[in-house]
Each structure stands twice: as C-alpha cells, then as structure tokens.
Amino acid sequence: MSKVGRLSVSLEHRGAKLGDLFGIFFEDLNHAADGGLYGELVRNRSFEFDRIDNSSYHALTAWEKIERGGGQAQVSIQTEAPLNTKNPHYAVIEIVAEGDGVGLMNYGYNTGISLKQGEQYLFSMYAKREDSKSEAEAVSIAVENPDGVVLAEASIAVSGNEWTRYEAILTAKSTDHSGRLILLTKGTGSLALDHVSLFPKETFKQRSNGMRQDIASMLQELKPKFMRFPGGCLVHDGSLNADDRNSMYRWKNTIGPVHDRPARRSNWGYNQTLGLGYYEYFVLSEDIGAKPIPVLPAGYDPHHKRIVPIEELGPWIDDALDLIEFANGSIETTWGAKRAELGHPEPFGMEYIAIGNEEVGEPFFERYTYFHNAIKARYPEMKIINSSGPFPAGGEYERGWASAREHRSDYVDEHYYVSPEWMLANIHRYASFSADDPKVFLGEYASWGNTYYNALAEAAYMTGLQNNAHAVGLACYAPLLCNVDYVNWRPDLIWFNNHQVFGTPNYYVQQLFMHHQGDYLLEMKAEGLSQPITVNEAPITGMLALGANPDTAEFWDIQLENNITGEIIKLDYATAQGSETYRNLRELGKTDWDHYTISFKARRLEGEKGFELSFGDRGNGNRYLWEIGGWQNQDSALVSFVNGRGSCLTQSLFTVETDVVYQFSLEVTGRQLKAYINGELINAEEDKPLVIEPLYYTASYEEASGDIIVKAVNVQNQSLEIAFDVSDRSIGSVEVYELCGCQLEDENDFAAPTRVSPKQKLYHVEHNAAESFTYMIQPHSITVLRLKDEYEAIKKAYQN
Ligand code: AHR
Numbered sequence: 041m042s043k044v045g046r047l048s049v050s051l052e053h054r055g056a057k058l059g060d061l062f063g064i065f066f067e068d069l070n071h072a073a074d075g076g077l078y079g080e081l082v083r084n085r086s087f088e089f090d091r092i093d094n095s096s097y098h099a100l101t102a103w104e105k106i107e108r109g110g111g112q113a114q115v116s117i118q119t120e121a122p123l124n125t126k127n128p129h130y131a132v133i134e135i136v137a138e139g140d141g142v143g144l145m146n147y148g149y150n151t152g153i154s155l156k157q158g159e160q161y162l163f164s165m166y167a168k169r170e171d172s173k174s175e176a177e178a179v180s181i182a183v184e185n186p187d188g189v190v191l192a193e194a195s196i197a198v199s200g201n202e203w204t205r206y207e208a209i210l211t212a213k214s215t216d217h218s219g220r221l222i223l224l225t226k227g228t229g230s231l232a233l234d235h236v237s238l239f240p241k242e243t244f245k246q247r248s249n250g251m252r253q254d255i256a257s258m259l260q261e262l263k264p265k266f267m268r269f270p271g272g273c274l275v276h277d278g279s280l281n282a283d284d285r286n287s288m289y290r291w292k293n294t295i296g297p298v299h300d301r302p303a304r305r306s307n308w309g310y311n312q313t314l315g316l317g318y319y320e321y322f323v324l325s326e327d328i329g330a331k332p333i334p335v336l337p338a339g340y341d342p343h344h345k346r347i348v349p350i351e352e353l354g355p356w357i358d359d360a361l362d363l364i365e366f367a368n369g370s371i372e373t374t375w376g377a378k379r380a381e382l383g384h385p386e387p388f389g390m391e392y393i394a395i396g397n398e399e400v401g402e403p404f405f406e407r408y409t410y411f412h413n414a415i416k417a418r419y420p421e422m423k424i425i426n427s428s429g430p431f432p433a434g435g436e437y438e439r440g441w442a443s444a445r446e447h448r449s450d451y452v453d454e455h456y457y458v459s460p461e462w463m464l465a466n467i468h469r470y471a472s473f474s475a476d477d478p479k480v481f482l483g484e485y486a487s488w489g490n491t492y493y494n495a496l497a498e499a500a501y502m503t504g505l506q507n508n509a510h511a512v513g514l515a516c517y518a519p520l521l522c523n524v525d526y527v528n529w530r531p532d533l534i535w536f537n538n539h540q541v542f543g544t545p546n547y548y549v550q551q552l553f554m555h556h557q558g559d560y561l562l563e564m565k566a567e568g569l570s571q572p573i574t575v576n577e578a579p580i581t582g583m584l585a586l587g588a589n590p591d592t593a594e595f596w597d598i599q600l601e602n603n604i605t606g607e608i609i610k611l612d613y614a615t616a617q618g619s620e621t622y623r624n625l626r627e628l629g630k631t632d633w634d635h636y637t638i639s640f641k642a643r644r645l646e647g648e649k650g651f652e653l654s655f656g657d658r659g660n661g662n663r664y665l666w667e668i669g670g671w672q673n674q675d676s677a678l679v680s681f682v683n684g685r686g687s688c689l690t691q692s693l694f695t696v697e698t699d700v701v702y703q704f705s706l707e708v709t710g711r712q713l714k715a716y717i718n719g720e721l722i723n724a725e726e727d728k729p730l731v732i733e734p735l736y737y738t739a740s741y742e743e744a745s746g747d748i749i750v751k752a753v754n755v756q757n758q759s760l761e762i763a764f765d766v767s768d769r770s771i772g773s774v775e776v777y778e779l780c781g782c783q784l785e786d787e788n789d790f791a792a793p794t795r796v797s798p799k800q801k802l803y804h805v806e807h808n809a810a811e812s813f814t815y816m817i818q819p820h821s822i823t824v825l826r827l828k829d830e831y832e833a834i835k836k837a838y839q840n
Contacts, residue, residue: 044568045734051769064264071522073315094310102148104145105142113136124300143223155183155215155219159240165196165206165236166235167179167198184219245327255534261551276399287304308528322390334363336393368388392423392451393423395411397427398455401693430455431677435722444477452481461685482512482515486498491786492787496784499753555777572731574731584629585619588624588650598641639705645699689727703718704717711726736752750824753821754817775825777799779821782796
C-alpha cells in the first residue's frame with residue numbers, strides 16, 4: 041500500500057554550494073593498478089619481485105623457463121650489470137643447447153594475458169647478448185594459450201652486449217584470456233632481459249604507458265569531481281629512506297622513464313611497479329574530468345612508529361612544495377619544466393593537497409604544522425587537507441579536528457567503514473557541524489557489503505552528506521577497484537578480472553549522485569510524511585565474554601553491578617566457558633540489565649596485543665566489543681556489530697604493557713557507553729538507535745542545465761506517492777533516473793553486470809507548465825528527478 045506526502049522546493053531558498061562534493065578515491069590495493077587499471081599485461085616485468093613484497097615472491101614470480109625441442113638453458117637472476125641501479129635485477133638465459141628454442145614464459149595476471157582478436161599490442165624489452173657466435177640472433181615473441189595455440193607473434197633480432205630497447209607490434213589472431221607471453225631464442229652464449237612489457241595499443245584516451253580502457257571508462261562514466269590518490273595506508277606505511285624498497289610512497293620515485301622507476305613494496309602484500317605514477321595519476325584525473333587530490337606522507341608511519349626527526353623534515357616538505365610546482369608551476373620552474381618534459385606543458389590545475397592519511401598520534405600533528413605553514417606561505421590558495429584518523433569519533437578524531445581548527449586547515453579527512461545500520465542511524469551526523477570550521481573531506485567511507493541493501497543505505501547517507509554541504513565539502517567511497525583474484529579488501533566499488541569489469545550496486549549509487557549533484561543545495565520542505573520509525577533501540581543486554589588475543593592474560597575481580605538497584609554479581613574467568621562463536625573469549629554469563637557496569641582487573645602475561653570484552657551479545661553477530669590494545673596494540677575502541685558487521689563507534693590510543701595490572705570498567709546506560717582504564721574515561725559514545733525515516737531526500741540546482749534535481753531514497757518496502765511543489769518554476773517535464781525493483785540481497789557480477797542499475801525515463805507532467813506534479817516513489821528505491829524548466833525548454837526548442 042502506498043503512502044502520500046508532499047515535498048516543496050523553491051529556487052528562492054538556496055543553500056550551500058556543492059562544489060566538488062562527490063569524487064573517487066584510488067588506491068593500489070586489490071591489484072587496482074598493476075594487474076588492474078594500469079595497462080601492463082606482463083606481471084613482474086622487471087624481475088624485481090622480492091620476499092620483501094610478499095613472502096611467496098621471488099625474482100622469477102610469474103615467469104617460467106621454457107626449453108623446446110631438445111633445447112636446454114640455465115636461467116638466473118643477476119645484478120652485476122643492470123639497466124639501472126634502482127631496478128637492479130635482470131634475467132639471464134644461458135643457452136646450453138638451442139634445440140627449437142629456449143627462453144622464458146610469463147603468466148600475466150588472473151587466467152593469463154587477455155588478447156582481443158584484431159587488436160594490436162606493443163611489446164618492448166631491454167636485452168643484450170654475451171658470447172654470441174652470430175651477429176644477431178632472433179628472439180621470437182609470441183602469446184600462446186595453454187594449449188600451445190599461437191595468439192600473436194613477432195620476431196626481433198637482438199645483438200650486442202649493451203642494454204638496448206627493442207620493440208615489436210603483435211596483432212591478436214583470436215580472442216583469448218589465457219595467453220602466456222613466450223620469449224624464445226636460439227644460438228649460443230646468453231641472452232639478458234629486463235623490463236619486458238606488453239601493452240594494449242588501445243589504452244584509455246590512447247595514452248602511452250596508459251590505462252586499461254574498460255576500467256578507466258568506468259571511472260570516467262562516474263563523472264567524479266575529484267580523484268584522491270595514491271592511498272590510503274600505502275602512502276604512509278613504509279620506511280623513511282626514499283631509496284628503500286620498503287619506503288613510504290615518495291612521488292619523485294614515480295615519474296620519468298618507467299624502466300628507471302624503482303619497484304616498491306606495497307603494504308597490501310605485493311609489488312608496485314610504480315608504472316602508474318604521479319604523472320599518470322595527474323593525466324588520468326584530467327582525462328576523466330576529476331580534480332587531482334594527492335595525498336602525501338608526513339614523515340610518520342603510524343603502523344610501525346617510524347618518525348622523521350623534525351630537523352630532518354626539510355626534504356619531506358620540499359616534496360610537497362615541489363609537487364605543487366610539478367602540478368601547477370610554469371615551465372620556467374624546475375618542476376614545471378619536468379612536467380613539460382614528460383609531455384604536459386600546461387599546468388594540471390591542482391587545488392587540493394592532503395597531508396597524511398588516517399593519522400593517529402601526536403608525532404603526525406607536530407609535523408603537520410611544518411607542512412601547513414610552508415605550503416600556505418608559498419601557495420596561500422592551495423587547499424590543505426588535515427587528517428582525523430580512521431574512525432568517526434574519539435581521542436584521535438578529536439586530535440585531528442583540534443589540529444585542523446588550530447591551523448585553519450581547509451579540510452579534515454574523515455574515514456569510516458561501518459554497517460548499513462550505522463549509516464541510517466547517523467544520517468544527520470553533520471547537521472551540527474559548524475560552517476565556520478574546516479570542511480569535512482569524507483575521504484573514505486563504505487558500508488560493509490556490495491548488495492543492493494548496502495547501496496540503499498549509502499544513498500540515504502549521501503542525501504545527508506549533500507544536505508549538510510555547509511560542513512561537508514568532499515566525499516568519496518572506498519576502495520574503488522578490486523581484481524577478483526587478488527582481494528585484499530572488500531567491499532569495493534568496481535570489480536574486474538583480466539578482461540571484464542562490472543560496477544557494484546554501490547557504484548550505481550555513486551554514479552547517480554555524481555551525475556546529478558548540482559551546484560547549489562536547495563531547501564526542501566516536507567509535509568504529510570509519516571513519522572520516522574525507530575527499528576532498534578534494544579537495550580545493550582545479553583552475553584558478556586572476556587578474553588585476550590592470544591589467550592595469555594589473567595583476569596580477576598570481575599563484577600557486574602546494576603546501576604539502578606546497586607546489586608552486584610561476582611563473575612569468575614577461571615571457571616568460565618570458552619565461547620563457541622568467538623575465538624579467545626570466555627563467556628561470563630548473560631545480563632538483562634540495561635544500566636550496568638562491568639569491571640575487572642587484567643594483566644597480560646605475554647604476547648603483543650591486549651584484551652577484549654564482548655558485551656550486549658544477542659547472538660547472530662549482534663553485539664558490542666571493547667577492544668583494549670586492538671590494532672597493533674594501539675587502540676582502545678568500542679565497536680558495535682549488527683549482523684556481524686562492525687562499526688567502530690569511538691577510538692582512542694591505548695597500549696597494553698606486559699605484566700602491568702590494569703583496572704577496567706565499562707558503564708552501560710541505555711545505549712550510552714563509557715569505558716574507563718584505571719579510573720580514567722577513555723571512550724564515551726552513544727550507539728544511536730536505528731531510525732528509519734519515511735524518505736531521505738535532497739534537492740539541488742544545476743546552473744548549466746537550469747534543472748532542479750531532487751534525489752529521494754526510500755529504504756522501506758512500500759511505495760510513496762509524493763506531490764512535488766515548485767513554487768517559482770514551471771515544470772515541463774521530469775527526467776527520472778530510478779534504481780528499484782531489486783531484492784535487498786541482490787549483487788552485480790560478471791554474468792549480470794547491471795542487474796542492479798538505474799533506468800532512465802521521461803515523465804510528463806500532466807498539465808504543461810505546472811508548478812506541481814505527483815510521482816510514485818517505488819519501494820526500496822533511489823530516484824533522481826530532474827525537473828525541467830518549461831520555458832527554458834521552449835526557448836531551446838526555438839533556438840534549435
Ligand atoms: O581503503 C582501504 C584502507 O582503509 C585504506 O588504505 C586506509 O586508509 C583505510 O584503513
């Protein structure tokens with residue numbers, strides 16, 4: 041049964057500018073770059089894979105020796121006379137017996153190298169020969185499938201004992217996604233190879249060293265206002281020396297000839313070629329129409345507590361200043377000239393720079409000051425983004441905001457990965473934020489999952505972001521890309537293999553909000569809508585369980601106190617049962633009190649982490665957790681789980697020491713939580729009840745089209761007949777983009793890549809030039825209505 045309501049919008053009531061509100065965030069995790077967006081088809085092209093990247097890697101990962109028709113060879117990895125010293129490994133094939141040829145085979149990514157019939161591929165390599173008896177020996181290049189069918193081939197004569205670059209074009213005879221690149225040689229002596237590359241000729245926008253067409257097009261089709269890059273944790277997880285394999289992400293290592301770029305360990309457990317480097321990031325941003333937002337490390341690695349001494353911060357700050365010059369400087373400047381030399385004399389028009397990612401701890405904020413002051417002194421117009429840690433509240437979050445207020449940072453980067461229910465409960469999070477404070481850059485957010493339900497919750501949440509544009513300046517979902525065979529993190533916005541790509545329901549929500557963002561917020565008034573429904577304000581009752589990870593701790597003096605009656609129950613860890621559901625936890629018993637304090641003493645006997653108190657456990661993954669010494673033994677955090685999906689409610693820094701006795705207590709007052717360590721309050725937060733509003737909506741005005749854009753999200757399973765009133769506008773027609781008719785658990789996949797995706801239709805208003813019309817909002821739907829101005833439409837018709 042449908043319900044009825046009225047929404048009124050007026051051009052008179054303009055709100056905040058929406059600016060660059062909705063964009064994307066690219067980080068090379070899940071093989072998003074190498075084996076993903078970056079067009080290179082050869083895996084480990086420079087023989088630089090190493091145990092540092094991943095314990096299973098070695099210099100011949102993805103390569104295999106081949107000996108055909110009686111051929112015999114020894115393959116070794118050498119470093120004595122490299123092509124360059126930053127990239128020192130190369131392969132040497134000693135020809136013992138030539139037979140029908142000896143050499144190497146590369147497996148590419150996923151099922152292999154994907155070729156499309158009739159398309160051309162650019163092969164290149166550096167090679168040299170030693171002790172060859174003939175002037176030049178041919179190296180045959182082929183892509184074969186596992187059955188030995190030749191999909192494409194070429195031949196290159198290689199001579200001389202100096203590194204020389206060789207190229208060939210291969211044309212695919214048929215389409216196959218399981219190709220192996222095969223390099224075979226004959227003759228005598230040895231053949232040395234480095235930087236063996238195969239690139240599709242057709243890259244996105246025909247760029248050399250460019251991006252995979254299909255994936256990059258998916259990014260372009262979002263129409264993002266900005267692109268944040270290159271991370272994420274990968275920016276600041278690393279050593280302090282820029283020349284280390286293991287270094288933090290230093291942009292100067294990522295530009296210039298690709299074969300000269302050093303390989304890098306990524307904290308996501310693989311090797312980054314850096315072939316997709318800063319120049320390519322800027323060009324890609326431009327190609328997809330997004331403003332670049334680079335993120336730089338501040339000489340502080342919170343993962344390993346590596347800290348550059350303040351007196352050695354100079355080169356790090358220079359990196360930031362030089363980057364701005366690289367992006368925006370005239371070609372008369374050192375770094376502007378470098379940009380021109382790389383092929384882009386025009387400035388990239390960079391407006392934003394982020395210092396740090398998810399930073400926690402005073403050392404970052406101490407260093408931030410130096411970056412901020414140096415950047416503002418030289419580039420006062422540059423908008424600087426500060427950081428507020430990985431969670432939506434707590435000590436580190438507040439520290440970030442305090443730093444941003446103190447320095448007048450332009451933006452504060454907030455991150456959170458949460459349950460869909462957290463999003464619905466926190467739609468109005470930013471309503472109380474002041475327009476006079478730095479603006480929020482919601483640099484990473486997602487609900488846990490890629491179902492239609494997740495997408496619906498995110499869409500509802502995004503109406504809240506847009507409606508609070510006085511406080512929220514920029515927002516991007518994370519992570520963006522995932523290769524299905526190399527998953528580090530899920531959910532992700534776009535999934536792909538070596539030849540297919542699909543957008544998740546979440547992708548289509550982002551697309552709707554980006555395509556139909558508008559330039560100004562318009563106020564909307566609602567009448568007749570039913571009252572919000574509180575779905576879950578269940579008290580925090582249920583099983584209590586305590587544990588250590590690993591189970592190497594003592595707990596004693598455990599008691600549960602009823603804060604209303606004063607009743608006290610003593611609990612015993614030694615006799616408690618191990619939890620069937622949660623490793624390391626022992627169940628202490630259930631409570632149905634809703635105002636209580638649980639307190640205990642604890643001591644870690646050995647190990648590196650801390651303790652866990654699980655409470656309010658009602659089964660099926662609905663519970664709370666107090667993590668003490670969580671994540672690398674750095675946090676005290678309160679986490680709420682709904683159906684197994686966690687949302688960190690608040691976090692502060694806390695480290696558990698071995699052999700120290702701690703007194704912990706947790707106070708539960710309805711849905712208000714307070715955690716104390718040795719009598720001091722460390723975490724306090726309310727777990728907001730899940731409230732479902734009858735409709736989530738937002739309206740904006742788009743200057744270029746003159747359209748009023750209404751976005752409405754209905755998370756309930758009933759339709760809503762809405763009368764739209766536009767008091768100062770004659771509506772001729774309404775363009776509708778609608779995502780509906782799906783099951784909440786629906787997902788997209790390679791077989792049905794657009795199962796969940798919006799449909800467009802034109803809705804004619806009954807009376808021409810009407811100021812109001814009605815529209816039936818579908819159950820479980822996301823609807824964008826573009827209200828067209830009747831007179832504008834007539835004017836345009838005449839002009840044409
Ligand atoms: O988006 C995945 C990761 O989540 C990012 O690298 C990091 O910033 C966050 O913890």
